[in-house]
Amino acid sequence: MLLYYFDLAGVAVFSASGVLAARDRDLDLLGVIVVAVMTAIGGGTLRDLLLDRHPIFWVTDSWYLIVIIASALLTVAYVRRWPPPVATLLVADALGLGLFALSGAQFAEAAQCPPLIVVLMGTMTGVFGGILRDVITAQIPLILRREIYATAAILGISLYLALQALGVPPAGAFGAGMSLVVALRLLAIRWGLNLPVFRQS
Amino acid sequence: MLLYYFDLAGVAVFSASGVLAARDRDLDLLGVIVVAVMTAIGGGTLRDLLLDRHPIFWVTDSWYLIVIIASALLTVAYVRRWPPPVATLLVADALGLGLFALSGAQFAEAAQCPPLIVVLMGTMTGVFGGILRDVITAQIPLILRREIYATAAILGISLYLALQALGVPPAGAFGAGMSLVVALRLLAIRWGLNLPVFRQS
Amino acid sequence: MLLYYFDLAGVAVFSASGVLAARDRDLDLLGVIVVAVMTAIGGGTLRDLLLDRHPIFWVTDSWYLIVIIASALLTVAYVRRWPPPVATLLVADALGLGLFALSGAQFAEAAQCPPLIVVLMGTMTGVFGGILRDVITAQIPLILRREIYATAAILGISLYLALQALGVPPAGAFGAGMSLVVALRLLAIRWGLNLPVFRQS
Numbered sequence: 079m080l081l082y083y084f085d086l087a088g089v090a091v092f093s094a095s096g097v098l099a100a101r102d103r104d105l106d107l108l109g110v111i112v113v114a115v116m117t118a119i120g121g122g123t124l125r126d127l128l129l130d131r132h133p134i135f136w137v138t139d140s141w142y143l144i145v146i147i148a149s150a151l152l153t154v155a156y157v158r159r160w161p162p163p164v165a166t167l168l169v170a171d172a173l174g175l176g177l178f179a180l181s182g183a184q185f186a187e188a189a190q191c192p193p194l195i196v197v198l199m200g201t202m203t204g205v206f207g208g209i210l211r212d213v214i215t216a217q218i219p220l221i222l223r224r225e226i227y228a229t230a231a232i233l234g235i236s237l238y239l240a241l242q243a244l245g246v247p248p249a250g251a252f253g254a255g256m257s258l259v260v261a262l263r264l265l266a267i268r269w270g271l272n273l274p275v276f277r278q279s
Numbered sequence: 280m281l282l283y284y285f286d287l288a289g290v291a292v293f294s295a296s297g298v299l300a301a302r303d304r305d306l307d308l309l310g311v312i313v314v315a316v317m318t319a320i321g322g323g324t325l326r327d328l329l330l331d332r333h334p335i336f337w338v339t340d341s342w343y344l345i346v347i348i349a350s351a352l353l354t355v356a357y358v359r360r361w362p363p364p365v366a367t368l369l370v371a372d373a374l375g376l377g378l379f380a381l382s383g384a385q386f387a388e389a390a391q392c393p394p395l396i397v398v399l400m401g402t403m404t405g406v407f408g409g410i411l412r413d414v415i416t417a418q419i420p421l422i423l424r425r426e427i428y429a430t431a432a433i434l435g436i437s438l439y440l441a442l443q444a445l446g447v448p449p450a451g452a453f454g455a456g457m458s459l460v461v462a463l464r465l466l467a468i469r470w471g472l473n474l475p476v477f478r479q480s
Numbered sequence: 481m482l483l484y485y486f487d488l489a490g491v492a493v494f495s496a497s498g499v500l501a502a503r504d505r506d507l508d509l510l511g512v513i514v515v516a517v518m519t520a521i522g523g524g525t526l527r528d529l530l531l532d533r534h535p536i537f538w539v540t541d542s543w544y545l546i547v548i549i550a551s552a553l554l555t556v557a558y559v560r561r562w563p564p565p566v567a568t569l570l571v572a573d574a575l576g577l578g579l580f581a582l583s584g585a586q587f588a589e590a591a592q593c594p595p596l597i598v599v600l601m602g603t604m605t606g607v608f609g610g611i612l613r614d615v616i617t618a619q620i621p622l623i624l625r626r627e628i629y630a631t632a633a634i635l636g637i638s639l640y641l642a643l644q645a646l647g648v649p650p651a652g653a654f655g656a657g658m659s660l661v662v663a664l665r666l667l668a669i670r671w672g673l674n675l676p677v678f679r680q681s
Contacts, residue, residue: 108430128525128529128539133390137329137390137392137400138392138396140395140396144395189535189539190540191539194545195542199539209616213616214410228511232510309634313630328530335530339593339597344596344600
């Protein structure tokens with residue numbers, strides 16, 4: 079039940095990040111909402127399709143869509159008046175990433191995926207919405223270029239699996255993994271950490 | 280049965296719009312046909328995947344693909360000689376949008392989706408092919424930027440649901456909803472109506 | 481069993497081509513691996529989703545992902561030191577295209593698709609990873625623009641179906657079809673063959 083509220087908080091945050099990405103891209107209001115919806119549900123939808131989990135999480139429960147649209151409208155109203163609260167949003171986005179990455183990993187575990195695939199599936203759940211957001215607004219996905227993003231998800235999920243293998247109960251491992259994702263992400267932003275960029279010799 | 284012929288007309292129209300979008304983008308003939316196919320089947324394929332309807336509508340019925348390819352080739356042949364019949368195509372595209380939006384809504388209703396999700400699913404069915412078309416040809420989707428497009432689908436589907444709630448039989452509600460989509464779309468084009476563009480203050 | 485090793489070889493080749501496409505696009509190392517993974521599994525994943533084949537081919541078998549990541553890392557290490565072995569990679573890519581196209585066609589046949597859809601499904605399996613690769617790196621897909629690529633897949637699968645209709649056993653038809661794909665592709669590169677580009681009159 080707690081996870082369900084976490085999930086709603088996660089889609090709300092990703093919806094706001096979709097709205098911010100859509101600024102100044104010459105989209106109309108509804109276009110902005112479409113980008114927000116795709117950012118928020120993209121990762122979980124891909125996860126459910128790949129794992130053959132039906133109904134898809136938002137298909138029979140209106141609350142996800144209601145929360146996403148409300149969050150998008152509030153964000154639109156806010157940024158028309160004030161500069162976006164960047165720091166708050168980065169923290170919220172890190173929480174969303176951690177949450178989706180770990181919950182995606184749990185679903186993959188429940189579907190009997192081997193550990194490496196659990197890591198992949200959790201990472202995809204965490205980052206795919208942001209990739210969609212950037213592809214639709216015709217940018218090379220930020221996630222693939224900046225700071226420790228997918229990396230944070232991979233390390234957090236790996237910790238989650240390692241702790242479980244050592245006998246830690248799932249809830250504790252989940253909390254530890256998610257905390258690692260959030261901490262890595264925020265430290266990377268704070269100190270401007272990046273993986274080396276790949277260029278040809 | 281009538282709906283089946285409507286459906287074939289819908290994919291034919293979207294195929295032609297895919298060909299027109301692919302002009303002057305340095306694609307070869309087969310690339311143009313690929314874009315036409317993705318534009319025509321994109322929305323319905325996403326709908327079937329999300330609702331877990333298998334086989335996907337075109338997977339066991341060759342007629343969709345035959346109609347799409349024939350329409351694409353005719354459009355190619357036509358526009359190599361004459362300027363594209365823009366007005367005709369806009370009317371046809373409005374009909375295609377209305378048809379796919381309402382039929383997508385009906386499938387979502389049949390899958391027990393709540394009303395808000397019915398609206399989302401119908402709208403996605405109507406507009407996703409066009410989004411794919413624009414993403415592949417590396418443009419920010421027109422649908423998210425111009426005139427009343429997804430808006431028309433949303434209002435038409437809402438009318439369809441409202442009329443059914445008032446006791447109107449499905450066929451009548453379908454016709455009314457589809458007419459509203461087409462009318463809104465054509466009026467928006469005629470009068471240059473747009474939703475306000477979203478820019479930061 | 482042989483097909484399984486072919487398949488692993490196919491994803492390895494596509495992974496390398498993903499890494500090469502991601503060069504100089506300002507991606508970090510993990511971003512490059514993400515592009516490699518999407519290029520390698522994109523076509524087969526779409527095939528499995530559309531044909532409702534679960535589990536998706538890589539979801540319960542870690543070897544695909546291991547091979548893809550190893551191939552991506554080797555390619556990164558190689559091209560940081562030496563110029564990429566273009567000729568070798570083009571041959572390998574042609575083999576990968578032929579293999580995926582024909583195996584996609586076989587799966588579609590097993591799912592009772594009519595012949596035209598078998599051709600479409602095989603072609604999509606062969607080319608979709610490359611389309612994803614180009615969309616993510618924000619380019620108009622090369623596959624839609626250059627030389628005989630999807631065309632080679634279409635003709636090879638058609639040969640495969642024709643030979644089977646004439647009574648040739650599947651394995652022989654598979655080999656002939658795949659050989660035709662590879663031969664067409666390599667001849668097209670060698671002689672710079674292109675389909676005519678589509679421009680408006």
